[in-house]
Amino acid sequence: MIKQVLTTSLVSLGVGYLCNLVQSAGETHYLTSFLQQNLITLLVALLAINSATMGIVLTKIRDLIDKAGGGAECFNDTKAQMLLSIKEQIALIVIAASLLTVGGSALVVANEEMQSAFAISLTAIFVYSMLNLYDSAKSVLIIIDYE
Numbered sequence: 001m002i003k004q005v006l007t008t009s010l011v012s013l014g015v016g017y018l019c020n021l022v023q024s025a026g027e028t029h030y031l032t033s034f035l036q037q038n039l040i041t042l043l044v045a046l047l048a049i050n051s052a053t054m055g056i057v058l059t060k061i062r063d064l065i066d067k068a069g070g071g072a073e074c075f076n077d078t079k080a081q082m083l084l085s086i087k088e089q090i091a092l093i094v095i096a097a098s099l100l101t102v103g104g105s106a107l108v109v110a111n112e113e114m115q116s117a118f119a120i121s122l123t124a125i126f127v128y129s130m131l132n133l134y135d136s137a138k139s140v141l142i143i144i145d146y147e
Contacts, residue, residue, distance in 0.1 A: 016124035032119040047089045053136040060143045
């Protein structure tokens with residue numbers, strides 16, 4: 001699980017860095033400004049979507065268990081991954097709120113490197129949450145096709 005979280009974190013930071021490079025090359029700050037204004041709202045909405053998606057998956061899993069007559073133990077890893085997903089999303093909301101609180105400080109505003117790190121971090125948080133949502137959506141497609 002830790003390896004998975006680290007991998008997703010590194011991918012997210014890489015995408016955040018690339019987005020920051022593109023913004024710098026284009027001399028725009030649209031994405032950073034957008035995320036500063038809307039990141040918490042987006043994260044809460046994605047948490048709600050993910051929770052609803054998990055409800056669909058759990059309903060199908062319950063149907064499979066009832067149909068096969070097996071025990072729910074075979075889905076322990078699935079339940080652990082779902083719980084990890086929720087924990088990750090809550091952590092992202094807390095990290096984003098903390099980052100946005102610090103992001104407006106005089107120290108960050110006065111330091112160009114810190115502004116860049118701030119923009120990269122905001123984008124990375126958003127990308128991480130989108131990857132999390134992608135995993136949940138993928139699980140729906142897998143479980144619906146399962147016979």
